[in-house]
């Protein structure tokens with residue numbers, strides 16, 4: 104909790120002038136948040152929130168090192184690992200920068216929470232929800248905060264039926280210190296409030312760090328087709344970016360659940376977790392929206408198809424559905440780009456796979472066998488989906504050990520999801536897929552092996568290795584993936600031809616015959632360098648594409664990634680990723696300056712002329728050797 108926190112929690116109001124409250128006096132059912140400024144394209148930041156309360160997980164988990172032990176519980180700074188920390192003597196849980204931070208925290212909140220933690224520990228451990236409830240009890244005891252907290256939605260009548268919450272309120276109420284004393288009924292009300300208005304908090308690497316509560320965030324309604332996509336940018340800040348252009352004055356929505364689920368599943372999730380029946384445009388129209396295709400140029404949704412129709416349509420019918428003049432390209436109504444049906448078909452297939460994953464994600468036996476989800480889907484699942492262990496990873500059921508035992512299938516799923524992320528799927532799907540990817544990476548210990556691979560890769564570079572800070576690569580999703588597959592994926596995208604100068608006339612011959620090299624080991628390491636450099640190069644492309652399309656990266660995130668790229672060699676000039684165009688088709692010439700920089704950093708002897716690139720080495724007899732880099736334009740983007 105930061106020093107100014109109670110000020111920020113004063114009212115369920117807004118901390119960002121780019122938004123305003125809609126229908127403030129008409130009660131929670133009609134209240135919402137709208138923009139005061141337009142967002143011209145997907146990816147534009149609409150709102151940034153510094154969360155009023157962040158409750159950190161008790162121990163660092165594998166997926167994130169941020170916890171009560173590593174983040175100052177007063178000023179929320181990350182504590183330096185090497186410095187001795189200042190831990191509360193009472194709970195032995197909350198850690199601080201120094202005595203001053205501890206004193207401030209104690210004075211404001213911790214004196215009330217600390218003794219109660221100890222008493223609840225045996226029944227509830229240090230659960231984030233319990234600690235959030237206690238924090239809210241403290242703030243609730245201050246009249247001005249109470250008035251404002253009471254304005255938030257609680258769905259009290261329904262939530263109160265939850266036996267766990269009732270039991271918790273009965274435990275907490277008698278333990279509250281005199282100064283913040285409240286009846287069991289009041290505590291139950293606070294628990295209802297916490298249940299409806301809290302959310303998971305992640306750090307800038309999309310790793311879960313605990314729970315967040317914020318009165319501004321609490322005012323934003325849910326939609327199954329949200330126009331906002333939330334991106335954690337620090338331990339306490341969330342940036343909300345547009346998923347499509349938004350006009351000023353429009354209501355903004357986030358999604359409270361995984362909005363890739365079919366309608367039935369979304370409805371059930373929202374009813375059981377948030378106690379409401381969704382009235383968003385899709386649910387109101389009973390449209391079971393599933394497949395959408397966004398214009399690759401401007402990001403506007405070009406068409407969508409209901410889930411019920413999704414499997415009914417064969418290929419021909421699908422064409423009819425999206426293009427009345429069967430076979431002609433579809434034209435984006437916003438920017439006029441003509442999109443070939445073949446391109447749409449590719450995305451269609453990926454959606455089928457996504458649907459499969461999603462359905463697997465929610466236990467097969469729970470899928471209702473009704474018309475909507477239908478036998479076609481079940482057959483599809485049976486025939487084309489992955490073996491059981493993959494369900495479990497996504498479902499959080501499998502242990503890392505089980506996963507490792509089934510690594511091949513898991514990696515198949517991982518690659519498939521990566522392909523989805525890099526396709527033209529509707530941006531709203533990206534976030535849940537990232538979540539699944541992270542889960543897989545986490546459980547497979549992917550980051551660790553990735554770092555090892557990256558290090559191995561860089562070990563071949565003729566550069567001062569002390570200048571590489573490779574540990575940072577794990578945050579760099581695309582780089583990780585590319586390097587992970589660096590021999591497989593990358594070599595599919597680039598043809599490496601080895602040329603050797605003909606000794607007699609000095610001209611190069613096209614014979615790709617490695618036996619000619621006197622010292623094969625030199626060549627192997629050169630190729631390794633080449634592949635490593637290309638990996639890096641491709642991840643720059645990916646970052647550029649995503650950034651420009653605004654799908655997954657906020658400006659802050661891309662800045663962080665720039666820093667990471669930069670940190671490969673301290674003092675190396677920054678890459679300016681923004682210069683790439685929005686389309687997926689990349690030409691070599693777009694990357695010339697970046698390639699030059701890249702090769703400068705990696706000390707690779709890159710030569711280029713008129714769009715042709717090659718690496719130039721010398722063999723043992725000082726005859727020039729060339730490694731040509733071809734086919735970059737056709738790299739599967």
Ligand SMILES: C[S@@+](CC[C@H](N)C(=O)[O-])C[C@H]1O[C@@H](n2cnc3c(N)ncnc32)[C@H](O)[C@@H]1O
Nearest residue numbers: 131134256321322323324325377379381382383
């Ligand atoms: C965190 S609050 C959102 C803000 C709320 N409208 C307010 O002013 O307090 C969540 C509650 O808002 C309502 N809500 C949000 N999105 C909704 C939707 N799509 N359809 C119906 N009710 C919704 C539900 O009552 C839900 O439990």
